[in-house]
Amino acid sequence: MAVSIVLTNQKGGVGKTTTSGAIAAGLSKKGKKVLSVDLDPQGNLGFSLGMNIEDGHTMYEVLKKEIPVREAIRTSDEYGDVLTSNILLSEAEMILKGENRQLILKQVLKEVGDDYDYIIIDTPPSLNILTVSGYAAADYLIIPMAAEILSLVGLVQLKETIEAVQNSVNPGLQVLGILLTRYSQRTNLARDVQDMAKTVAFQIGTEIFDAKIRTGVSVAEAPAHGISILDYSPRSNPSKDYREFIDELLHKIKNQA
Numbered sequence: 457m458a459v460s461i462v463l464t465n466q467k468g469g470v471g472k473t474t475t476s477g478a479i480a481a482g483l484s485k486k487g488k489k490v491l492s493v494d495l496d497p498q499g500n501l502g503f504s505l506g507m508n509i510e511d512g513h514t515m516y517e518v519l520k521k522e523i524p525v526r527e528a529i530r531t532s533d534e535y536g537d538v539l540t541s542n543i544l545l546s547e548a549e550m551i552l553k554g555e556n557r558q559l560i561l562k563q564v565l566k567e568v569g570d571d572y573d574y575i576i577i578d579t580p581p582s583l584n585i586l587t588v589s590g591y592a593a594a595d596y597l598i599i600p601m602a603a604e605i606l607s608l609v610g611l612v613q614l615k616e617t618i619e620a621v622q623n624s625v626n627p628g629l630q631v632l633g634i635l636l637t638r639y640s641q642r643t644n645l646a647r648d649v650q651d652m653a654k655t656v657a658f659q660i661g662t663e664i665f666d667a668k669i670r671t672g673v674s675v676a677e678a679p680a681h682g683i684s685i686l687d688y689s690p691r692s693n694p695s696k697d698y699r700e701f702i703d704e705l706l707h708k709i710k711n712q713a
């Protein structure tokens with residue numbers, strides 16, 4: 457059964473999708489079998505992995521149970537398999553129905569769990585049924601936060617949502633840590649950011665990953681080319697940092713399993 461990891465933060469633009477894509481690419485490069493699941497109606501993860509998100513089957517049809525999940529899985533050139541989304545998924549509140557609505561995604565992914573080593577789930581910038589479905593389906597949760605806009609706002613809701621899922625549909629969900637992104641030693645007065653990050657981690661009851669993802673222009677350029685930052689600019693600071701982060705991530709998972 458695959459190890460599944462969900463990336464979450466209801467704040468927009470903090471690096472959820474960039475990190476999801478980097479993990480998918482990095483693990484694929486290590487020879488792992490990876491399924492990337494885009495739960496965001498913005499469709500950015502599928503797009504950044506080089507998929508055409510307007511044509512073909514998407515998570516909308518899968519969650520609506522119109523088609524079997526295997527029919528919607530597409531294979532990217534270099535980054536494993538992908539379940540894409542597009543704007544149709546903004547109707548999630550309507551299509552995920554019934555008492556067990558939070559568990560529909562988990563059931564769907566279970567059908568293909570044996571085909572993969574890792575399932576990476578990217579979520580939208582909100583705490584809605586899609587986010588909660590992602591938490592319900594995951595073994596591990598990672599919270600990317602942009603160092604430049606680090607704040608305590610919204611942390612209580614995030615923590616409560618995680619705990620609500622742990623206390624109901626997914627007691628095994630483990631928060632692996634907070635990943636600082638868009639980190640710049642120059643502009644983020646290092647000490648302030650460290651202190652703030654520690655406070656944030658304490659509030660959520662978790663820790664900060666040692667690896668921090670530095671800012672780099674290539675991160676913004678790579679998605680439009682449909683290739684990972686790890687290939688687009690392998691020597692850039694963010695690429696080096698993401699490789700370090702992935703090793704740390706695997707180490708943490710190994711120690712927690």
Ligand SMILES: Nc1ncnc2c1ncn2[C@@H]1O[C@H](COP(=O)(O)OP(=O)(O)OP(=O)(O)O)[C@@H](O)[C@H]1O
Nearest residue numbers: 468469470471472473474581638670671672675676
């Ligand atoms: N390390 C980085 N250096 C420079 N730019 C970055 C970095 N990480 C992310 N960005 C940029 O910040 C923006 C937001 O990143 P991303 O899309 O990964 O965030 P997100 O949390 O998924 O956003 P959303 O909440 O809208 O889904 C993008 O334009 C991305 O290119």
Ligand SMILES: [Mg+2]
Nearest residue numbers: 472473496500
């Ligand atoms: Mg995103």
